[in-house]
Every structure is written in structure tokens, then in C-alpha cells.
Amino acid sequence: MKFLKTVLVLLFVASFVLSACGGPAATEAVAEPAANEPAATDAPAATEAPVVDPNAPVSGGTVIIGTPQEPGMMNTLLTSSSIEDAVVSLFGEGLVSVNEKGEYVPVLAKELPTVSEDGLVVTWKLLEGVKWSDGSDFNCDDVRFTMEGALSDLSQVSASGYRDIETLECPDPYTVVATFGEVYAPYLRLFSYTVPDTAGALEDMETWDLNRNPVGTGPFILTEWEPGDHLTFSRNPLYREEGKPYLDSVIIKILPSREVGMQLLGTGEIHALWDLTEANFPELEQLSSQGVSFVSTVTGENELLSLNLGASDGTAPADPATAPHPILFDLSVRQAMQLAINKQQIVDTLLYGNVKAGNSAVPVGTFGCPQPVSEFSLEKANALLDEAGWVVGADGIREKDGVRMSLKIATTTGNQLREQTEQVLAEMLKAAGIELVIENVPSDVLFASWESDGMRDHGTYDLVMYTTGPSTDPDSHLYSSFHSSQIPTADNEGSGANFARYINADVDAWLDEAATITDTAKRKELYCQVVEQINTDLPRIYLYERLSIMGHRNEFHGLKISPTFVDFAWDSANWWMGQ
């Protein structure tokens, strides 16, 4: 028996060893073209040695960008993560994009779209002579196809705007005229990506060849994809701008974590590291002696406190007045809280002074409406609370009608910066006699949907701290955050993001009006009124402005981050490698 068993086991081992022997050979075959590619492209860089001005862009070279996330899809219509959206921008372009200041810029269009007097007809003038990387012409048909793609049942992009287009006409190959059924205020953001009409049938979208072999008009084309390890993008020979891109290739390297990425950035194995946070500032400071710096852009998002005006017992009232929060429904309490929070101190101590204190729901961009930072005054805070009848108890915490001024605060677990911020907030508010009890939850729980009993949706919280903000156009953000119809309740199946359960008839009216006009100046005026009213009524307290941050080596020039989904890759044609 022992003998037979041993034989069996040996057979088992042998079969394994054999299969393992097959393993390495197979990988080598796959790896070989991978390794040869960059070696070949390195050669011209070496021959172009004489450099005159160290600040003038030079051609050639390879940039390696590290990311802890892994892209799996190269079709804009089917992406499901921010790294995919960013990487797609190396080869994909839209009619418009958003620059590092949060402003719209034309890309495949000659200029930003024009809109008719009544706001219903939007016209784009396309660049002529642009070729897709497969050699076909870029024209109005591609734009139409992009719209059909976004509207298809299979698409994973937002169809807002596109579904309001009644007809899209091509009077000539380079003019796009869209007629809307009703005014679509944020029309500028439409067609920020394009898909070639040669892609295939819309119902086969999931099996299109370009999902893994993308076709684009941008500066680079995907030449190699080693799943789980890296993607190599090389110069697009059909790119419209002479002499660009400067770089021969861009490699997206998949890393295990940000921490490892920071080490590799220091040793020079990668040239840039995607998606850092404010918590990485100390480490970036340390790495500066090793030739590392960082670029950042204000995303327009804020780290903020959402204050629950409704009862936090799960009643989820449509109107908080019917079931008010025992502490936070009182405006003077909310005002006192903001007065007691020293935002600048949080910025200086926890964020090394690298960001601005939070002040506005829409701090930057075309519709930016920055406001003065709220005053910090402990005396005024205490005076307000005294006046409102909150009396300091024996333990230093205020009370009123048997209600102790103790609030629970929740944020995502495992985020050191947020945890430190909570502790600082707890100390600041304690000085005003308000107790903060920290009860953090995993991000999946904090952001859970209505169906998953999400605490924000059901209003089962006092304070939550998280980040949110408008993309370039604040329309949908302000509407879903502050319009009274956007309070999640059982009746509307939890739709909307008005988690504070904030109701203000003026704000409702301004937001309704802003959604029906296309005049940028007028819309901005309305949004600013909303922003000011929010700062008066305080359903949210803005703590600090969030940044989008990338670490990079000093020899890598031209990296600029856009606050929208195109992220770091939108201007990759102008990247270059110095010495």
C-alpha cells in the first residue's frame, strides 16, 4: 500500500513538475517582444545627445508611470475605474478637454462649441485632416457614433446630456449640430471623448477589438499589454502635430501599492506615481533630496462635514422639520461649530500648508465661486451656544432639555489623515462644550447605497466626513447635494445626495433656474448665490480643498493634472524627458 501510494503521489508531483516546466517557456515567449521594444526605442535617444537649452523640450525617451490600480479596458464607453479613464487619454481625445486650471479647452474641435440664442442648438466645428490611428478619417460621423455609443444599453458612461439631444446632424463632415429638446445647461462637457465609427456594431461593444487594441487620435498608441504588469504606449505616427509627442513611449507600470511606488520613485525605477493623497506630503518632502517633486491641482472637491439636520434614528424624513435632529437642526449650533473649528490650523499642521482651507461648494473652474474662509472664534461660538440655551454640564459638555451635546462622527477607516483630522476636530469642538465621538466605518459601509442600508442615505449619522465636489460643471453636484427633491427617502428609493436633508426654497428655485439656461455668466451668478446660502445655512462645513497629486522625478517635464476624468494624460503630447 505504501508503495502504491508513493507511486501515485510521485506521478502527481511529476505531472506538476512537467506542467511547471511548460510554464516558464510560455512566459518567456510572451515576454520577449515586450523586452525588445523599449530597447529598440532607446537607441535614438542616445544619439540625440547634444542639448542646448535644458528647459527646451527634447525628443525621445521613455517615461514610466506607476499606478497601484490596474486598467483592464481601453474602451471609454466601458471603463469602470479612474485609472482606465486616465490611461485612455493617452490615445483617446474628445472634442473638448479640461486643463489643469479646470477650464474647458478645445481638442478635436477648432473652438469651444457655440450655442443658439434659445439654448437649444449647439454647434461644434471639428479640426480637419485628423486621422485615427488605424488610418481612417476623423469626422462628424465619429461624433454621432460616440453619442449612439453613450446612449446604448451596454454603455457604462453617463448618458446625461446625450439623451436630451433630439437630432444630431452633420451638415458637412466637420460640423456637428445638436438640437436639444430642452436646454441642457452643462453642454460644454459633452463629447469629452470620442469613439471611431469603425469600432463595430453597438450590440457587440463588449467584444470590440479596440477594447484591447485601442484606436485613437491622440499622441500615443498601445503597442504592448502584459496583463498585471505593464502597458506600453508608443508614439502615434499619424498624430496631427508635427514633432509631437516628444516622448518615444510611455509605460504604465502596475505596482502593488502606493508605498512601494514611493520607494521606486526614489530609486528612479519609475518616473511618476499616480494618485497620491495629501497624506503623502511628508514622504514626498523626504524624497525631494532624491530628485523627486510633485505636481498637484485643485480638484474642486472639499473634505467636508455633512451635518444631519434630520433625526438620526433611521426615520429618514423627507422634511427634517417633521423629525428634526435634536442638536444639529438648530442653526446656531451649526454656526457655533463652524466658529469653533480652526480650519487654517488643520491645514497648517496636518497638510503642511499645501492646500487651502475649505470655503466654497464650488471653489474653482469656469463656475468657481471662492468665498472667504469662515471666521474662527471660540468666544463667539461659546456665546452663541449660551444664548441658544445650551448649558455647560459638570463634564464640560453642554446640555439642553436633557439632551447632551454629544455627536457621533464617522469617516472611512484606515485613512490616517482623516483620523488625525477627527481628533483635532474633537479637541476644537470640546473647547466649545461639544463632544465628538469617533465611530469610523470602512468606506464601503460609509458610502453604501440606500438598498444596502447606507448610513448617509438613511440619515443614521450625526456627522460624516468625506470628500465630494463638482466636476468642471457644478450643475449636477449642486442639484443632487442641496435640492430638496434630492433627499434620499423610501419614497424616492434613496435617490439623491442631499444627505444633510437640507431644504431651502430659494436654493431650490436658483438651482431649477440654472438648469434651464446656457448663459455661463448667468449660471455662475445663480450658483454663487447657492454657494453663499450654503455657507449661511451650513448643511455642510467645508474643511479643506482636496488636491489631485502625482509625484514625479525632476527629469520628467510637462506633467499637468486635469481635475476631471482625463487626469494626468490629457497633455501627454507635451511631456518630455530631460537629463
Added chain:
Amino acid sequence: MAIYFTRRVLQSLFTLIVISMILYGLISSVPGGFMSAYTERSDFTQEDLARIRAKFGLDDPIPVRYFKWLTAMLQGDMGNSFTTKRPVLQEIADRLPNTLLLMGIMLVTTLLVAIPLGIISAVKQYTWFDHIMTTVAFAGQSLPVFWFGLLLIIVFAVTLKGGNGKPLLPGSGMYTLGEPFSIADRIKHLILPVSMLTFVSAAGYMRYLRSSMLDVIHEDYVRTARAKGLKERLVIYRHALRNAIIPLVTLVALDLPSLFGGALFTETIFAWPGIGRLYFTAALKTDYPLVMAVLMIESALIIGSNLLVDFIYAALDPRIRLS
């Protein structure tokens, strides 16, 4: 015999179905889920979210989704990945060679380290060598892999420098970007992950072999061999080891299916593009079809190998199938 076979096969199939039910239930109950990639974006309206939910069949209640998945799987269709849209089996096949390379080498080095050390430890029981080895083995078994891996990276891929000022060993990936493929480069990338895996898993095998050696050494036939005047070397290697190693071989054989899954932590820490890392990223994105496929193949392999061992025991020893 036939009845026993049928019974055991049916039992195993039943076990697999129960496993699939539990796994599917657990994975689908994870808060957040695939839709969380979209729900936090302000440009996505309820209409958009509803369309995407419908597209992925996430509107159905979990039991309905499970039966749809089970029906498709029984017909050999494990589904397409939510993120890459490709068949999950193709995603797995892409990564399998990388995992087999890493785990295969790891198995060989582990046995090369564990067997000699286990023997010496047993033969020289209670000597300083045995004490040191036992301590090291305990350390190896107790170290958290993710911590030990990061430690290795900091020491060998950051702090220590090679001749050219570059780090001594690469800390992540399977090959150096921008350099032509070479065996030497591949070996350099294998050193850290393989060392870590070997250190952690050799400890277990070594302690196992040591105790089974100790049992055998005190058997009568070993004493007889010594009494016959055989050389100590012959006694240990020809008489004792041959018997002591059999349980270890069974243990290794039963561990083999787990090689398929790769080493989750190791592959993740060292950015090794194998199945462990594939699974890890799929789990982060709650890519249900991919997560289920990896777990089910792994479960099937483990149950299958247990079944095989049972059959062979039964074939060899009739008492087992009667009881």
C-alpha cells in the same frame, strides 16, 4: 467498490455546490459592490446607474443571480469579467504560467531546504543546531507575510545597493522594463518572492519531517539496523528517512492544488502578475464572475485531489470502503 465510488463522487459534487452557494452569497453581500465605482460620481444620474445595474444583472435578488450563474457554469460558461469583458477563463489562463513559475520554483526550493534541515534537526535532537532550527521555523511560520515581504523590499530593494548604485534586487514585477528578456533578469526578480515563500512554507514541512523522523528513529527496525553494525549514514537515509518521508509526500501532494491559486499576499506585495494578484484586484473591484471563477477552480482542485487520495486508499485498503 462501485457504490463507494459513486457515493464519494456525489458527496464531493454536493460539497462543491454548497461551497459555491456560500461563496456567492458572501461575495454578493459585500457592501459597496461593483456599482460603487459609479455611485460616487456626480455626472451619473439615477437613470445611468439603473441602466448599468441592469446591464450587469445586479437588479435580480441574490438567489436568482446565483441560479443564473450556476446554470451557466454547469454548461461550462464561467462568464465574462465585469471589468475587462473577456471570458474569465481566458483571464486566468493568461496568468497561470506566471503563477506556476513562481510556485513551482518555490516548491522545489522549499523541499530542498526543508528536507535536509528536518533530517538534521531530528538526528541531532536537542543540540544547539536543532534548537536554532526549531526557533527559526517557528519564526517563519509566525511572521505575517505582508510585513515580512515589505521588510525584504526595504532591505534588498531600497537600502542595499548593487555595484552600479541601483538597488541590489528588484522589488516588484517579473522583469525590468526597457531591458531585453534574459534568464538572469527573471531570476533576479524571482529571488525575493521565492525566498519569502520558501522561508514561510519550509518551516512547516521541516517541523513535520522532524517529528516524523523522530518517531521512526526510535522504531525497533532502526535499532536493529544499527545493531547489525550498519553505518549511521545508511541507517538514517536508507532505513529511517524512506519511511519518515512518506507522510510528508502525502502532505505536499495535498498542498499541490493550492499552488494554482498562487500566493495571494506574495504576488500582491511583489506585483507578480499571477493568479493571486488577479484575484486580489478582482476582489477589490468586486468583479464577481472573476472572483467566483478563481475560488471555484481552487475548490474543485482541492476537493478533486482529496477524492483521488481517498480512492487510492480505498483501492489499497478494503477496510476503508466498508466502514
